[in-house]
Amino acid sequence: IRATAAKTLGRHKALPEEAISALTNALQDKVEGVRAAAAVALNNQKTLPEATISALTNALQDKVEDIRATAAAALSNQEALPETAISALINALQDEDEDVMAAAAFGLGEQKTLPANAISALISAIKDENKKVSSAAGRALGWHLNQLYTLLPSLAVDQIQILYTRVLFPRSCRQIVSLYIQDNGLHFYTEAGPGKPVPLTSEQSAMMIQAFRAVRAEAQIAPLPEEEPFLRSIT
Numbered sequence: 001i002r003a004t005a006a007k008t009l010g011r012h013k014a015l016p017e018e019a020i021s022a023l024t025n026a027l028q029d030k031v032e033g034v035r036a037a038a039a040v041a042l043n044n045q046k047t048l049p050e051a052t053i054s055a056l057t058n059a060l061q062d063k064v065e066d067i068r069a070t071a072a073a074a075l076s077n078q079e080a081l082p083e084t085a086i087s088a089l090i091n092a093l094q095d096e097d098e099d100v101m102a103a104a105a106f107g108l109g110e111q112k113t114l115p116a117n118a119i120s121a122l123i124s125a126i127k128d129e130n131k132k133v134s135s136a137a138g139r140a141l142g143w144h145l146n147q148l149y150t151l152l153p154s155l156a157v158d159q160i161q162i163l164y165t166r167v168l169f170p171r172s173c174r175q176i177v178s179l180y181i182q183d184n185g186l187h188f189y190t191e192a193g194p195g196k197p198v199p200l201t202s203e204q205s206a207m208m209i210q211a212f213r214a215v216r217a218e219a220q221i222a223p224l225p226e227e228e229p230f231l232r233s234i235t
Contacts, residue, residue: 002026002029002031002034002037003031003033003034003036003037004037006023006026006034006037006038006040006041007037007040007041009022009023009041010037010040010041010042010043010044011044012044013044013045013046014045014046015041015045017049020042020045020048020049020052021051021052023038023041023042023052024038024042024051024052024055026038027039027055027056027058027059027071028055032064032067035059035062035064035067036064036066036067036070039056039059039067039070039071039074040070042056042074043070043073043074043077045074045077046077047078048074048077048078050082053075053078053081053082053085054084054085056071056074056075056085057071057075057084057085057088059071060072060088060089060091060092060100060104065097065099065100066099068092068095068097068100069097069099069100069102069103070103072089072092072100072103072104072106072107073103073106073107075089075107076103076106076107076109076110077110078110079110079111079112080111080112081107081111086108086111086114086115086118089104089107089108089118090104090108090117090118090121092104093105093108093121093122093124093125093137098130098132098133099132101125101128101130101132101133101136102132102133102135102136103136105122105125105133105136105137105139105140106136106139106140108121108122108140109122109136109139109140109141109142109143109144110140110143113144113147114144114147116151116154119141119144119147119148119151120155120159122140122141123137123141123155123159123162123163125137126138126141126162126166126167127162138166138167141163141167142167145167145168146195148163148168149179149186149188149195149198150195150198152179152186152198152208153186153198153200153204153207153208157207157210157211157214158211160207160208160211161211161214161215164211164212164215165215165218169215181200181205181208181209184199184200184201184202184205185197185198185199185200186198186200186208
């Protein structure tokens, strides 16, 4: 009866506060089917109160994989999650179930901004052997291109390489993703036009040049003639 009630409520897209509260409580039900139905119902709601977000965050630890995945999906509907929920989604990228990992990546991608540790976790997820997980992580990072540009100088060489290979370059035919190093700054273009250059130290410039040259060498792209003497403009 409880599961059926939760499923019935889930058919509605804008539930009243009392219904949301009841579904939130149902996430802690002893019966797996009730918890699952409650998670699905909450996933259909666009706006959730703080208490429900907290309960869904806790549901990421549920012993049932489908419930964890649905909880992550429900959190992804919220564009400004609290730090605790963001941290829980980052941890969920290490889940043993691919659906949970993919849902967590999608949820992080839906956020307006991401902390640096979320970016790093998504970069690691790109390298996952499971295509569903790696694709979800790549899409999530692709939704934060402008933020990626400003974070590039602070990343490790291998992280820059994987981002350029799996996120930036594949989008070069659909979006403006040109970037280059000049006058101790990282210059880039966004969909809205030129972005504000990111200042670089000499060490950061050298590291980024090393990363981009490695990518080009792996793709067997020879340096342009004007790059040989200076190595200052790496596209």
